[in-house]
Structure formats: C-alpha cells, structure tokens
Amino acid sequence: MTWNLGAGLEGKGVIVTGAAGGIGRPVTQAFSAAGAKIMAVDVDQEAVDEVVGSLEGDGHIGVGTDLTDLDAQRELVKRARSEFGNVYVLAHLAAVLRRRSSISDVTEEDWDLQLNVNLRASFFLARRVSEVMIEARQGGRIILFTSQGWWSGGFGGAIPYCASKGGIVSIARGLARTLGPEQITVNTVSPGQVATSMLLTDYDPALMQKLVEATPLGRIAEPDEMAGTVVFLASLHAGFISGATINVSGGMLMY
Template sequence: MSGQRVAIVTGASRGIGRAVAVRLAASGTAVVVGYAGRAEAAARVVDEITAAGGTAVAAQADVGDEHAVAATFDLAEKTYGGVDVVVNAAGLMVLSPIAELDLDDLDRMYRTNIRGTFVVAREAARRLRDGGSVVTFSTSVVALQFPTYAGYVAGKSAVEGITMILARELRGRQITVNAVAPGPTATDLFLDGKDEATIERLAKQPPLERLGQPDDIAGVVDFLTGPQGHWVNGQVIRANGGIA
C-alpha cells in the first residue's frame, strides 16, 4: 500500500459521512469506514467502495470512547500502513427549545459532538502522517441561530474552537485542519422530525433554492483533503448555498 493515501471517516455508515467515504475512495484513497452502531450499513458502504474498485474496511467506534478511537487508528495503521486524512463526520442532533431540553439529551450531544471531536482530534494530532489533513464538522446554524438548535449549536461552536486551535498546534507538520459547516442538507439527521412545509421553507432560503446534498459536502471535503486544497488551513467553510 506504499504511496496510497489512507483516510479515517467517522459517521460513515450514512449521510454526509457515507458520501465522503465514497468520494475519497473514488479519488484513490484507502478508507476506514467508521460507524457507531449501524454495522450492516457500514458493510454496505465498504461493499459499494470495493465494487467500484476502491479499498475500504469498516471499524466500529463510539467517537466519545478514546480506546475505541485509538483501535480505529490501530486498524488503519495495521491494514494500510498509516493515516493521512481524518474526517470526523459523526454527529448527534436533538432539537428542542432551551426551556424544554432534556439534559440527558444535552449530555448525549456533548459526548458525540464535543468530546467525540476532541477525542478524534487528539488521536489525529498524535498519529497523522506529516502533510495530512483533518476535517471536522460544524453547522451553518452557528451563524443562522435557528430556534430549537441551542444544544446542537453549543456543541458545534465548540467544534469550531477546537479546530482552529488544532490547526495552530500542528505548525511545522504541514497538516491542514479545517471545519466544514453545512447548511440544511438532505440527510436522515436533518430530515427526521420535520414536516414537508418546514423542509420546503428551508430549501427555499439559500439563493440556490434547494437543500444541499451529501455529495455537495463530500466535494468540499475532497477539495480540503487533496493537494489542491492544501493552502486552506484553520478555516470554517460554510457550505450552504449562500444561506448566510
């Protein structure tokens, strides 16, 4: 596998993470398809990649569990020789007004969205090969400030802070660290619990007048982790069709 780039993509069993894994594999990158609980879905992603001539293996890990995340990096190093790209697409979103938010849900979001980002970033900082890339995931709602998103936005604001600091801490290693902040994107995470009128209203908000698609976001990640995007570092890319 000498010379082949290797990527770990968390949250890769569905949605944006799946699209990122497939896109990176199509670019010739060996991909570790990280998943929390959807083993069959992750296996289908691996099958899709290999059927198209790519290289992939699945790895189960709760991103908030530092031992499971370390084991995912171990698998990548044992199977492919190292890690060049880390994309942390795992996320959890529970929507509720602040006055009604169940604090257990807040804790669950904290574990996945803040602790999980920190755990993955810490392991990447320790083990990523020089010249590599890290991409975290924020949300454009940090700027849009939609009601009911407070718990989610609190975590994603922390993600942006972690990302900016990591970019500066990795000085001298030629590693880029950026956050992608999608707007409304047609994934299960976004669509669950929304009626058609709400979805239609959100789709009309950007000047491009549609929801984002997972492939739209995967293209941004492919750019940021490839040689053509290597001058972009320490940035939050708001990929949202111009909504804000």
Template sequence: MIDLTDRVAMVTGAGRGIGKATALLLAEQGADVVVTDVVPEREDVGDAVEDRGATALVRELDVTDPAQARAVADDAEAELGGVDVLVNNAGIFPAQSLDEIDHEDWQRVIDVNLTGTFNCTSAVVPGMRDRGYGRIVNVSSAAGGRVGWAGSLSHYAASKAGVVGFTRSAAIDLAPDGITINAVVPGMIDTGAAEEVSSPEEIEAAVAATPVGRQGEPEELASAVVYLSSEPAAFVTGASLVVDGGITLV
C-alpha cells in the same frame, strides 16, 4: 481530479448521509478508507468503497469512547499504514426546546458532536506527526452560527460552534507538524435529518430562504471535504468552508 492515491482516509459516521457520500468520493479519488460508524450500514459502505477499487477497513466506532478511537487508529496503522486524512463527521441532530433539554440531553450532544471530534483527532495526530503529514476535516453546521430553519437546537448549535473554535485553535498547534485542520459548514443538506426534527413548513421556509432555492446534496458537501483533504489545499488551515447555498448570507 484530485489524486489521493496511496492515502488512507478515516471517516466517522460513514454509514449514511454525508459520511457515506464522503467515504465513496474519497475512494473514487484513490484513497483507501477506514469506514466507521455505530450503525450496521457501515458494512454496505465498506463494500461500496471496494467496488470503487479501494481498500476498506470497516470498524464499529462510538466516537464518545476515546479508547475505541485509539483502537481504530491502531488498526489502521497496522493494516493500512496509518491515517493520512481524518473526516470528523459523526454527529447527532436532536430537536429539543431549551426547556426540554436536561443535563443528560445536553451532555450527549456535546459528547458526540464536539468531544467525539476531539477524541478521533487525538487518536490520529500522533501517527500524522510521525509521518509529517495530515489532513483533518471537521463537519460543523450553519446552525453553529445561525439557526436558519428552526429553534430547539441550542445544544446542537453549541456543539457545532465548538467544532469551529476547536478547528481554529488546533490549526495553530498542528501546522508545524505538516498537519492541516479545517471545517466544512453545511447548510441544509438532503440527508433526511431535517425531516426528522422539522415540519414540512419549516423546511419549505428554509429552502425559500436559501438563495440557490434548494437543499444541498451530500455529494456536494463531500466535494468540499475532498478538496480540503488534498494536496492543493496544503496552504489552507483553520478555515471554515461554508457550503450552504447562501442561506447564511441572508
């Protein structure tokens, strides 16, 4: 068992799916959790965190707004002592062909998935530097290097590839301050997102192409995030931990 007692974790996009599973698993390992999202389900996740014996600080957060990100970080500092672990999970997953994407569509995906990661990282790093400790985990996607089940994801793929590039470079900047930053790279995770943008036939084909023969569960990705948030991962930084059932191997 990983012990995160006395740590404070902030999870973006924590209202559903991977973010929810991550927030709950962090709480189960002893961390207090700053639960953030734009969807109202964040309140239910906060209740579930407290049901696990942890303290929850629930805040609405649009990660595209750097002022909001700083305000949440300030609240965490004032009420919980600061953010030790940041999980940049908030993201959107639209499907549009290249011909359908206009500038606003492109910018929205980049703003949420990539710039949002930067905004939240920038908000918590000063406090982490002051304490000489931090763990940052960014959720990328196998689509950032290989779109395994469908086209029409060029803006999403670009944003998630950018997350990996940001992670690698930021790791060099942050390492002297006792802060690690890593990425997790999920394949198809059973959150319902794929069903919103892909046909049943496309999903079936992607599952068939996955060596383990199924979609992943949100809790399986959360386990990878929790490891990278822990003391045993202190010598891991700038890495991309692929959690995809092997789909990028074939």
C-alpha cells in the same frame, strides 16, 4: 501527478466517521474514487460493511463502534495506521442532533449526549489522529464537520447541537495553529440544509420552506453535494488552507 479532484490521495489512508450517514456515505465513496484506502467508521457494523462493499478499489475497512468510547477510538486509529501504513486524512462527520421545539424540553441527557458525541469525541479523535500524523512526519489533513448553526444559533430547536458545532469551529482553529508546523491542515465544513435523516427528522415543513426561500439557490442540498468539498480539502489543491470554515449553504449564509 494528475491534478484531478482527489489529487494526492492515491493510496493514502483515510478515516471517515459517520460513514453510514447521509453525507458520510458519498464522502466515503468520493475518497475511494480518488484512490484512497478508507476506514469507514459508524456505530453499526452491518451498515459500515455495506458502505465498504460499495467502494471502488480494495483494502478498505469497516469499523462499527461508538466514538464516545475513547479506548475504541485509540484502537481504530492504531488499526488504520497498521493496515494502511499511515493515516493521512481524518474526515470526521459523526454527530447527533436532538431537536426540541421548546427550550424547556431540553434535558440534561440531551445536552450530555450531543456535547459528548459532537464535541468531546471530536477533540480526542482529532488529537489521537494528529499524534499518528506527527509520528509519520508526512503532514496530514483533518476535516471536521460543523453546521450553519455554529453561526446562526440554529433554527427549530437545536441549541445544544449548535453549541457543540460552535465548539467544533474553535477546536479546528486551535488545532490548525497547533498542528500547522507539522504540515497538518485543520478545517471545518459547514453545511446548510442537506437532505439526510438528521435534517428531516422532527422537522417543521413550514420552517423548511422559509429556509429554502432564504437560500439563493432555492433548495436544500443533496448529500453528495458535500463530498467534493471534503475531498478538495484533503487534496493537494488545498495544501495552504487551514483554520478555515467552509460555508456550503447554497448562500443561505454569506461569509
């Protein structure tokens, strides 16, 4: 075994959600560089097909589906298991952010959408994948995505989103305790500000400037700067890390 970045991932089945998104795309590519077989999941079939076309190696699958549909979740996990033989990693990035500059503008629909996609779908997908991992008895890695907002409460009108991301940390900690005996690790990645359409949609440039000034590295992150952390958590190097919230914020938060 060579202990490179993706050590242990050669030939392993990996599901990446939000794979057509700003961060999901380089995460998916990094897993393929580590030799994994990837099921790339996002809402739009054409977009995931394009991501799959950019991957190294073969045997990858693109699935366009809405992850709030729990039947669709079951089907995609079943398919990954049958085509890959096993699912060793879930890297779950799919999420939505609806920024509202005034809390008075937050609608019930805003709340329901963000809690449904970001929190409800995450619990049921992680649970479904864990069932397959337990059956295979080969351990596994579940990596969920939170946000600096889980800790800060968010900047620029994102309270329901931050509530969902706080919930992700709780889900990960609870699952880490529950699934540890099966040698399944569960961790979250917590980005600061990353240059993707999620961050840059409806954002106030003056606020962005303040956040950059509050970040010791003095800049926002490029999306591919998140990928190494995800692959690390899935690799042999991270075999004893579970229940952790990995702060990848350029020092904007320190914990």
